[in-house]
Amino acid sequence: MEPVISLRHMRKTFGTTVALDGLDLEVAPGEVHGYLGPNGAGKSVTIRILLGLLRRDSGEARLFGADPWPNAVELHRRLAYVPGDVSLWPNLSGGEAIDVLASLRGGIDRRRRNELVERFELDPRKKAATYSKGNRQKVALVAGLASEAELLILDEPTSGLDPLMESVFQECILEKKAEGRTVLLSSHILAEVEKLCDRLTIIRLGRAVEKGTLAELRHITSTSYVVETERPISGLDTIPGVRSIHCDGRSTSFEADAAAVGPAFNAVHAAGVRSLFGQPPTLEQLFLRHYEAELNGTKPGAAR
Amino acid sequence: MTGATGGFTGTARLLHLALRRDRVRIAVWAASIAGLVGVSAASVHGLYGTAQQKMEYVQVTRGNAAMIVQSGPGYGLDHPTTGAIFMNETAIWTIVLVAVFGILMTTRHTRLEEETARSELVRSAPVGRYAGATGGLLAVLVAQVTVAIVTVLTVVGFGYGPVGAIAFGTALVVAGSAFSAVTLVAAQVAASSRTASGLGLTVLGIAFAIRAYGDVAVPWLSWLSPIHWAQAVRAFAGEQWLVLILPIALTGVLLPAAASLAEHRDFGGGLLDPRPGRAEAAPTRYPLLRLAAGLLRGSIIGWGIGIAAGAFFLGVVADQVEQMAADNPAMSGILSVAGSGSITDTFLATALLIVGLLVAGFAISAALRMHTEEAAGRVDPLLATPVGRARWAGSHLAVTMGALVGLMAIGGLAAGLGAALVLNDPSRILGMLGGGITMAAGVAVLGGIAFLVCTAAPRLALLAWVPMMLAAFLSMFGRSLDLASWLMDLSPYQHVPALPAAQFDLVPVLLLTLTTGGLILVGLAVLPHRDVGRT
Numbered sequence: 001m002e003p004v005i006s007l008r009h010m011r012k013t014f015g016t017t018v019a020l021d022g023l024d025l026e027v028a029p030g031e032v033h034g035y036l037g038p039n040g041a042g043k044s045v046t047i048r049i050l051l052g053l054l055r056r057d058s059g060e061a062r063l064f065g066a067d068p069w070p071n072a073v074e075l076h077r078r079l080a081y082v083p084g085d086v087s088l089w090p091n092l093s094g095g096e097a098i099d100v101l102a103s104l105r106g107g108i109d110r111r112r113r114n115e116l117v118e119r120f121e122l123d124p125r126k127k128a129a130t131y132s133k134g135n136r137q138k139v140a141l142v143a144g145l146a147s148e149a150e151l152l153i154l155d156e157p158t159s160g161l162d163p164l165m166e167s168v169f170q171e172c173i174l175e176k177k178a179e180g181r182t183v184l185l186s187s188h189i190l191a192e193v194e195k196l197c198d199r200l201t202i203i204r205l206g207r208a209v210e211k212g213t214l215a216e217l218r219h220i221t222s223t224s225y226v227v228e229t230e231r232p233i234s235g236l237d238t239i240p241g242v243r244s245i246h247c248d249g250r251s252t253s254f255e256a257d258a259a260a261v262g263p264a265f266n267a268v269h270a271a272g273v274r275s276l277f278g279q280p281p282t283l284e285q286l287f288l289r290h291y292e293a294e295l296n297g298t299k300p301g302a303a304r
Numbered sequence: 305m306t307g308a309t310g311g312f313t314g315t316a317r318l319l320h321l322a323l324r325r326d327r328v329r330i331a332v333w334a335a336s337i338a339g340l341v342g343v344s345a346a347s348v349h350g351l352y353g354t355a356q357q358k359m360e361y362v363q364v365t366r367g368n369a370a371m372i373v374q375s376g377p378g379y380g381l382d383h384p385t386t387g388a389i390f391m392n393e394t395a396i397w398t399i400v401l402v403a404v405f406g407i408l409m410t411t412r413h414t415r416l417e418e419e420t421a422r423s424e425l426v427r428s429a430p431v432g433r434y435a436g437a438t439g440g441l442l443a444v445l446v447a448q449v450t451v452a453i454v455t456v457l458t459v460v461g462f463g464y465g466p467v468g469a470i471a472f473g474t475a476l477v478v479a480g481s482a483f484s485a486v487t488l489v490a491a492q493v494a495a496s497s498r499t500a501s502g503l504g505l506t507v508l509g510i511a512f513a514i515r516a517y518g519d520v521a522v523p524w525l526s527w528l529s530p531i532h533w534a535q536a537v538r539a540f541a542g543e544q545w546l547v548l549i550l551p552i553a554l555t556g557v558l559l560p561a562a563a564s565l566a567e568h569r570d571f572g573g574g575l576l577d578p579r580p581g582r583a584e585a586a587p588t589r590y591p592l593l594r595l596a597a598g599l600l601r602g603s604i605i606g607w608g609i610g611i612a613a614g615a616f617f618l619g620v621v622a623d624q625v626e627q628m629a630a631d632n633p634a635m636s637g638i639l640s641v642a643g644s645g646s647i648t649d650t651f652l653a654t655a656l657l658i659v660g661l662l663v664a665g666f667a668i669s670a671a672l673r674m675h676t677e678e679a680a681g682r683v684d685p686l687l688a689t690p691v692g693r694a695r696w697a698g699s700h701l702a703v704t705m706g707a708l709v710g711l712m713a714i715g716g717l718a719a720g721l722g723a724a725l726v727l728n729d730p731s732r733i734l735g736m737l738g739g740g741i742t743m744a745a746g747v748a749v750l751g752g753i754a755f756l757v758c759t760a761a762p763r764l765a766l767l768a769w770v771p772m773m774l775a776a777f778l779s780m781f782g783r784s785l786d787l788a789s790w791l792m793d794l795s796p797y798q799h800v801p802a803l804p805a806a807q808f809d810l811v812p813v814l815l816l817t818l819t820t821g822g823l824i825l826v827g828l829a830v831l832p833h834r835d836v837g838r839t
Contacts, residue, residue, distance in 0.1 A: 087682045
């Protein structure tokens with residue numbers, strides 16, 4: 001099946017700043033694709049190239065099989081966009097802003113719009129100038145989610161939302177997924193990506209450094225554990241793939257690669273487990289791995 | 305941090321920050337104003353060197369209502385010196401420019417800081433409640449003093465006496481500060497920086513209209529206007545330093561008033577609280593047009609009221625013109641050279657020119673909103689819908705141009721109404737309405753340039769003001785400075801038939817309209833080829 005989004009060797013510079021440096025990205029129809037990266041990695045630039053707002057310097061971009069720069073208007077009939085830093089017209093109410101965006105897209109399902117306004121607990125009568133950041137974000141989310149677009153392009157869509165609204169957002173995305181729609185979700189909140197995304201791409205410095213399912217990515221990095229044991233753990237430091245061991249009385253913290261988890265826990269078990277706390281790799285750790293690789297003089301990803 | 309001075313803690317640092325942010329802005333304003341004054345100083349020096357030339361100048365300007373509206377009561381023209389003539393030519397517009405500078409800078413450093421929540425960050429530091437506003441206001445004062453010093457040095461450099469120059473410079477600072485203080489009060493009342501600037505500029509406009517009417521017809525009325533106070537210092541015409549007490553006293557009253565208003569409002573809020581809006585947008589087939597109209601509505605209403613009031617004032621003065629000409633026969637001969645119509649017609653044509661310059665101010669600021677919207681990131685979501693760039697820009701342009709023609713019509717109508725009342729001649733209404741709409745053809749060129757700048761090179765958006773400044777300068781000073789005709793022809797106003805003093809001529813109006821159309825087409829042609837969106 002033809003990918004919905006396909007970027008190859010994408011390059012974009014602003015003066016001397018290189019924003020995208022040979023980026024590849026592919027999103028298949030019907031998948032929720034996580035697009036992760038630290039601040040300034042080039043996520044928003046990628047999205048704005050996809051929207052035909054920015055012109056790429058070189059590389060190939062295909063959205064629904066067409067070049068987004070000359071075909072922006074036609075392609076926009078099939079997508080909805082939610083920016084991460086929503087700026088609204090200060091003299092319009094939130095409800096009016098939703099309807100303006102919807103009417104440009106050719107109309108809106110009023111029942112669905114009103115339902116979303118309620119689910120997100122948005123007061124549509126307040127002037128945009130008086131909204132908090134989270135409420136401005138809700139306006140953009142309602143406008144995007146109420147549309148019937150085949151593709152949702154979301155650029156850090158939950159920044160500023162409270163945890164309750166964050167979970168409403170996740171429900172909405174899962175509904176879209178069930179309807180078979182495609183979602184590109186740019187984010188740096190790993191928990192959100194973990195819950196929603198089928199596959200993900202990580203970019204750093206304008207380049208894709210990892211791609212695959214989350215399980216695949218998890219596999220290549222280590223998980224942190226903190227355990228409390230009755231006796232000191234013996235032999236932990238001899239297990240290959242266990243690192244960063246810190247002992248503090250009965251409490252021990254360490255990191256273990258996926259392959260080392262079994263042997264490590266045999267050793268922990270032997271010491272009498274009192275409590276155990278495990279933390280899956282955070283986005284930060286996924287990235288640190290690349291920084292470490294770079295510091296060691298090898299190319300990112302080569303350590304795999 | 306209690307104690308009497310706690311409210312001002314951190315003022316010095318914030319002043320430093322404000323000056324650091326605005327050093328380029330201040331330098332550009334100082335250089336522009338001093339440059340304008342310098343050009344005027346040089347040419348007055350050259351043009352009115354002999355006693356004969358001075359007397360001729362006085363004969364033309366004395367009792368000429370159009371000149372009085374533009375330049376003031378004419379202090380020192382009984383025994384004209386080069387200095388007095390220079391002041392008559394330059395003072396009022398310099399005062400207005402310094403006041404506009406003060407108004408914009410004051411909102412920028414007070415209400416805009418609050419609106420963008422930057423001052424929230426600042427206020428969370430150990431910084432007093434008044435420190436932000438005080439630091440900002442001091443920065444404006446430093447800027448105005450800078451402008452004044454550069455101006456004084458320029459004037460003295462051209463060989464004028466230092467006492468008059470210093471009187472002029474001091475008047476600029478003191479009157480400018482009074483308008484800064486007015487704006488500070490406005491910034492407490494209004495919750496948005498645009499409204500605050502609008503209120504400040506409205507007060508300035510009213511002050512100008514009051515003194516214009518007062519100088520022409522009712523001298524005591526002028527004393528209600530801070531612009532007149534600055535002129536009444538009589539630089540180069542027997543300085544009256546004590547007059548400066550008036551603007552200083554006004555500032556002294558307004559600053560505590562602003563502080564007390566600030567006590568009664570929330571941070572980020574104003575005294576005029578925003579009302580809740582509609583829960584749903586009213587259905588429309590043209591959402592982009594409506595969006596642009598909504599954006600510009602406040603601005604259109606504000607400028608409309610100001611222009612209607614100012615134009616009406618100018619119209620009402622029209623009956624004084626004949627009377628003055630009767631007292632001063634020398635004038636009628638010279639003015640009839642300028643236009644083929646009567647003195648009243650020439651005056652009313654000048655009134656339409658002034659309205660045209662004001663409407664250009666609206667048109668350029670309205671066109672530049674396109675850039676503001678784009679830079680703020682509000683265009684990205686619009687263009688992410690199936691809306692082409694040309695449709696977005698075209699909608700904004702359509703509203704701008706429509707409002708431009710409407711405002712010119714309102715200005716012409718109001719001036720015509722005023723003139724019709726005092727001249728007892730109802731035909732003036734339609735004549736001036738037609739003149740106003742004709743003038744729109746010239747104003748539209750400046751609007752078209754602003755549109756082209758926004759579509760082609762949004763980073764240079766502020767340059768859109770340059771052609772208007774040039775046109776204003778040429779219209780106001782071109783004739784008295786005897787500038788070359790090719791230079792004069794750079795101003796679009798020069799090509800508009802000067803109704804009602806001249807006959808209507810379709811050819812120049814068509815050419816101006818074609819020029820505007822060409823600028824717009826180029827703008828629409830380049831827009832698809834650049835990056836758009838948040839900067």
